[in-house]
Amino acid sequence: MTANRTFQEPPLPLFLDPEGDSDEAPAQPVAARPGERRGAAPSYLADHRARLRERFIAGGADPMPDYELLELILFRAIPRQDVKPLARRLIDTFGDFSRVLSATPARLSSVPGAGPAVVTELKIVAAAANRLARSRVMHRPVLSGWDALLDYCHTAMSHAGTEEFRVLFLDRKNVLIADEPQGRGTVDHVPVYPREILRRALELGASAIILVHNHPSGDPTPSQADITMTQRIQIGADVMGITVHDHLVIGAGREVSFRREGLL
Structure with a gap:
């Protein structure tokens, strides 16, 4: 009789977007660190996001490079993935932060990793900026x-x-x-x-x-x-x-x- 074997389910990739928003190839499965919940963003990624948010609240947007400001927006669209590569790719494609926001949905969607949730989040921010600027001059x-x-x-x-x-x-x-x-x-x-x-x-x-x-x-x-x-x-x-x-x-x-x- 063969020895008892314990079935172990393979770990889930931690960086896979659950909504399928990213067009990037899924990252290789990463073993969870001690104390981390499988399927959740690893602690170092959560720490990075927390530090970036704290810097924004403490010092505002002026000291932040364009790609970091984009990261803050992308956090909401892609909750469990390192979004820095996508932020840099968007800047490289369009030139700067404002041009990313002003790009058409079709052009944004052509950038690998920019799925529907990313496009929607960026266009919401663009609409908010436009409405704020308009409110300062109307009437x-x-x-x-x-x-x-x-x-x-x-x-x-x-x-x-x-x-x-x-x-x-x-x-x-x-x-x-x-x-x-x-x-x-x-x-x-x-x-x-x-x-x-x-x-x-x-x-x-x-x-x-x-x-x-x-x-x-x-x-x-x-x-x-x-x-x-x-x-x-x-x-x-x-x-x-x-x-x-x-x-x-x-x-x-x-x-x-x-x-x-x-x-x-």
């Missing part, structure tokens, strides 16, 4: 809060992959009453219809407007088409008694003001 005097307006425009548009044209509608006290996209186009063109912009200004009872569009190339230098289109809008606005305060072209980290450049 407030725009001309006295110009820096906040520029921050909002950069948050909303500077990293978009296609051109977008927006119009900010102001009342007679220069309070921003509406911010509306008027069109989206290709990487270097967006259709703009002056008649529709002015019609909408009349519907809202706006006394002034600010035109804003982005250049996905990163270079905010206005094209001749930009200048011609702005002149057409200004001519129509003058007839209707509507002031065109400015036309802002948003690029990568900087902008061009038509007013400042003498183009308005």
Whole structure:
């Protein structure tokens, strides 16, 4: 008779995402350290996450490199895996933290390891940042809060992959009453219809407007088409008694003001 054998179940891989969010190859099974619960994140990983959170709470985001800030977001999407490689891969792919958040879901999903939970978490943070920036300018005097307006425009548009044209509608006290996209186009063109912009200004009872569009190339230098289109809008606005305060072209980290450049 053979000796009694004790059946032992093979250990579960500790770094396997239970929701299947990561596209990375599963890590090799790792034996649990003394006192660790099998199937849970090992203590050294939990300690790393705790230390990173403590640093963020104590010192804020400014001293943290982009990949560590991304790690903090990815902790929620992938609870039992070392997310530093994915954070670095996202930065390498898109360039910096803000470009990661601004990337489209399709482009994010193309990065190995960035599954649906990761994409959702990143887009939630992007939406929160955009809403926070917008809340600082909506229903407030725009001309006295110009820096906040520029921050909002950069948050909303500077990293978009296609051109977008927006119009900010102001009342007679220069309070921003509406911010509306008027069109989206290709990487270097967006259709703009002056008649529709002015019609909408009349519907809202706006006394002034600010035109804003982005250049996905990163270079905010206005094209001749930009200048011609702005002149057409200004001519129509003058007839209707509507002031065109400015036309802002948003690029990568900087902008061009038509007013400042003498183009308005």
